[in-house]
Amino acid sequence: xSDDCLFCRIARGDVPVLFVAENALxxxxxxxxxxxxxxxxxxxxxxxxxxxxxxxxxxxxAVMQLAIEVARAEGVxxxxxxxxxxxxxxxxxxxxxxxxxxxxxxxxxxxxx
Numbered sequence: 253x254s255d256d257c258l259f260c261r262i263a264r265g266d267v268p269v270l271f272v273a274e275n276a277l278x279x280x281x282x283x284x285x286x287x288x289x290x291x292x293x294x295x296x297x298x299x300x301x302x303x304x305x306x307x308x309x310x311x312x313x314a315v316m317q318l319a320i321e322v323a324r325a326e327g328v329x330x331x332x333x334x335x336x337x338x339x340x341x342x343x344x345x346x347x348x349x350x351x352x353x354x355x356x357x358x359x360x361x362x363x364x365x
Contacts, residue, residue, distance in 0.1 A: 259349035263297045273322050277314030280322050280354070289357025290326045290333070294319045300350040303339045311350075319354050328356030336364075 261267045263279050272292055273280040283291040296311035306312050323329040333356030338344040 257299055257347075257349050259295045259347055259351060260299050263295060273318055273325060275314055275318050275321075277311050278318045280318050283353065287353075288334075288355040288360075290323075290328050290355065292322050292326065292354040294322060294352045294354060296350055301348050302345060302350055303337055306350060315350070315352050319352050322354045323356060326354070326356065328354075332356065332360070334360045334364075 255261075258267065262269050262281065269281045271279050271281050273294075277298070278294055278296050280292050280294045283293050294315050296315055298311055300306050300308075300311060319335055320329070323333045323335075333354060336353040336355065337350070338346075338353075
């Protein structure tokens with residue numbers, strides 16, 4: 253974990269955030285700027301800067317499994333949801349810690365932006 257990474261501090265419990273779900277390798281919490289009725293971030297507990305540095309499959313599997321659990325718990329699995337992983341500045345990644353957005357509760361349109 254990184255001392256200066258916001259998401260590492262959240263995963264450690266240094267920044268008080270209510271987890272909506274967690275497992276041994278990942279945590280999930282609500283986005284502070286939601287873009288849909290359901291907007292939950294799922295992050296690995298270990299610092300992984302982006303998809304490009306995700307060489308160990310275990311944290312990625314934990315993030316994906318927790319994202320599915322969140323979609324079910326939030327009631328959007330049946331109607332559908334979007335799972336977004338932004339990478340790099342042009343990809344829209346605003347925090348340099350790998351994170352998945354679980355978005356649902358409304359129709360998602362294509363292209364996204």
